[in-house]
Amino acid sequence: MSGTRHLPDIRDRQDVERLVGAFYDEVLNDPLIGRLFTDVARVDMATHLPVMADFWESALLSPGVYRRNALRAHRALHAESPLRAEHFDRWLKLWSAVVRGRHAGPVSERAIAKAHAVARALLHNTAGAGRPRPEPGPVLVTIEPSAGRGHAHPARQRPGGVG
């Protein structure tokens, strides 16, 4: 019996806080990504939940409440335990299900669209868009000018060369 219930849209800070709380109930128990929060990052939920509520309040209701750098936390996490597309897919699946289970309307749809956009940016800036993982360690994000000199290394040319 779904689809006929009238659900309110996300209206205020209290809605955001409850939504974020319900979402993390799912996330922390998720077999794929729960351990990233509990075992790897050992997140202090008493601190994290209000920060997440600030983030979503800013994104959906009152810009400017959240003034931190969300990328930093994910880079640090990625350095300890590589983030992959499947982790973000799960995060988004849980977020969409929790949002739609509690709310309906344009703000809720923006919450889902925004999450997809942020997830894409986070994935791109951590694991990279589908690239294999570079060496372990902090990911140094620099944009290098492409080497235009085209100087090829001479191929190994020993005739019949063996190891």
Ligand code: HEM
């Ligand atoms: C694979 C998916 C994700 C994982 C495993 C993950 C994990 C984490 C962890 C471990 C933290 C640090 C929490 C702390 O130590 O207090 C964090 C912070 C945060 N995450 Fe994520 N995250 C994911 C995706 C996302 C997405 C898609 C968004 C936004 C739509 C998001 C928004 C945030 C924000 C706003 C913070 C707070 C950063 C700060 O201000 O310090 N995360 N996340």
